[in-house]
Amino acid sequence: MIVVGVGCGPGMLTMDAMDRLKKAKSVYGSDRALDMVRQYLPAGCRTVTLKDFSRLNELPEDSVVLSTGDPMLAGLGHLGEEVVPGISSMQCAFSRLRLPLTKAVVVDAHGKDEESARREMLDEVERGRIPFVLTEPGFDIIALCRTMQEKGLICKVIACENLGYADEMISFGDAEQPPAVISKLFSLIIVKEGCR
Ligand SMILES: C[S@@+](CC[C@H](N)C(=O)[O-])C[C@H]1O[C@@H](n2cnc3c(N)ncnc32)[C@H](O)[C@@H]1O
Numbered sequence: 359m360i361v362v363g364v365g366c367g368p369g370m371l372t373m374d375a376m377d378r379l380k381k382a383k384s385v386y387g388s389d390r391a392l393d394m395v396r397q398y399l400p401a402g403c404r405t406v407t408l409k410d411f412s413r414l415n416e417l418p419e420d421s422v423v424l425s426t427g428d429p430m431l432a433g434l435g436h437l438g439e440e441v442v443p444g445i446s447s448m449q450c451a452f453s454r455l456r457l458p459l460t461k462a463v464v465v466d467a468h469g470k471d472e473e474s475a476r477r478e479m480l481d482e483v484e485r486g487r488i489p490f491v492l493t494e495p496g497f498d499i500i501a502l503c504r505t506m507q508e509k510g511l512i513c514k515v516i517a518c519e520n521l522g523y524a525d526e527m528i529s530f531g532d533a534e535q536p537p538a539v540i541s542k543l544f545s546l547i548i549v550k551e552g553c554r
């Protein structure tokens with residue numbers, strides 16, 4: 359099975375990914391991933407919307423599985439014999455904000471209790487890193503900001519919503535005035551004062 363990264367939003371597909379898709383016979387992915395690639399699929403290519411990701415290892419060998427963003431950033435890359443990279447939400451966000459990826463650290467807040475995710479991101483901030491936080495819808499930014507205040511951390515809190523889409527929005531806040539988030543698809547970046 360090949361896992362193809364489709365980028366974090368429309369227009370973020372690499373030429374290598376496009377070439378693989380042009381030759382695909384069966385493509386599996388979420389609705390969001392399929393929507394990003396439909397125009398590149400050949401006539402007659404079977405598309406299957408995936409809701410259950412637990413049995414992907416049972417798919418035929420020549421299947422193409424789509425992974426949003428980059429497959430190796432909390433994606434489906436671990437399932438592929440071959441992985442085609444895509445532009446991740448982290449790359450997109452750091453480019454938009456002109457922040458150095460050399461200072462970045464990924465904090466995956468998916469399926470984790472939020473308290474330990476908060477601890478991890480703030481420990482990284484104190485070490486001089488710039489955490490990029492993969493969130494779940496409903497992630498509590500107010501609680502994060504409260505913990506930052508308790509620790510006396512002076513940082514920018516940046517919410518990146520729908521990166522790559524027409525309704526992309528990047529909002530800036532801090533511990534006293536957390537950024538407001540309206541969509542379900544968002545990630546966070548925390549930058550300590552003076553750290554760039
Ligand atoms: C399971 S992770 C997958 C990340 C993906 N593999 C990537 O490379 O971007 C899903 C999380 O990534 C972040 N994310 C993915 N796409 C995004 C986008 N277009 N805008 C903002 N955040 C995004 C969100 O925090 C989302 O909950």
